[in-house]
Amino acid sequence: MKITAFELKAMQRMQPGALTLNGFLGSDTRPLNEIIDDDAKVLARLHYSQEDVAARMEYFFRISWETFLGDELVDGKYEVQTDVFRGKLPCPYGHVGLYRKAITSVTNSTNGISVIWTPLNIHMIRDHGFFEGKGSAFRLEPDILVRAIFE
Numbered sequence: 012m013k014i015t016a017f018e019l020k021a022m023q024r025m026q027p028g029a030l031t032l033n034g035f036l037g038s039d040t041r042p043l044n045e046i047i048d049d050d051a052k053v054l055a056r057l058h059y060s061q062e063d064v065a066a067r068m069e070y071f072f073r074i075s076w077e078t079f080l081g082d083e084l085v086d087g088k089y090e091v092q093t094d095v096f097r098g099k100l101p102c103p104y105g106h107v108g109l110y111r112k113a114i115t116s117v118t119n120s121t122n123g124i125s126v127i128w129t130p131l132n133i134h135m136i137r138d139h140g141f142f143e144g145k146g147s148a149f150r151l152e153p154d155i156l157v158r159a160i161f162e
């Protein structure tokens with residue numbers, strides 16, 4: 012599958028030092044459309060859509076954002092915390108708007124799986140199906156993420 016000019020431009024913005032120090036692609040050498048396709052297949056196999064996943068991430072983010080109490084036990088089994096940092100980030104796809112710098116961590120006490128993400132991750136999953144490249148600091152493996160937030 013051929014990469015589009017739009018995707019190519021996004022890939023340039025995902026390089027280290029463009030929008031963020033470390034970029035979004037990690038050590039992944041696949042073209043952006045392949046990264047997205049491969050993750051979409053994993054999600055489809057698990058019967059979740061990128062909207063389902065993003066909505067669930069947004070749910071945990073909202074609860075922990077509004078409490079400001081540090082660790083929050085959500086639904087009796089998810090330990091959730093959001094730390095907020097100074098500054099905002101744009102989406103590498105070049106959309107209008109900025110995303111707060113914040114890190115949400117969720118630990119599922121049933122299976123012990125922990126994941127972290129940023130508000131930009133939620134947007135990139137919902138609108139672009141992009142979970143970041145392998146080796147990137149905020150890469151989310153779709154199967155691990157699904158286990159962490161739905162099990």
Ligand SMILES: [Zn+2]
Nearest residue numbers: 102104106138
């Ligand atoms: Zn975007």
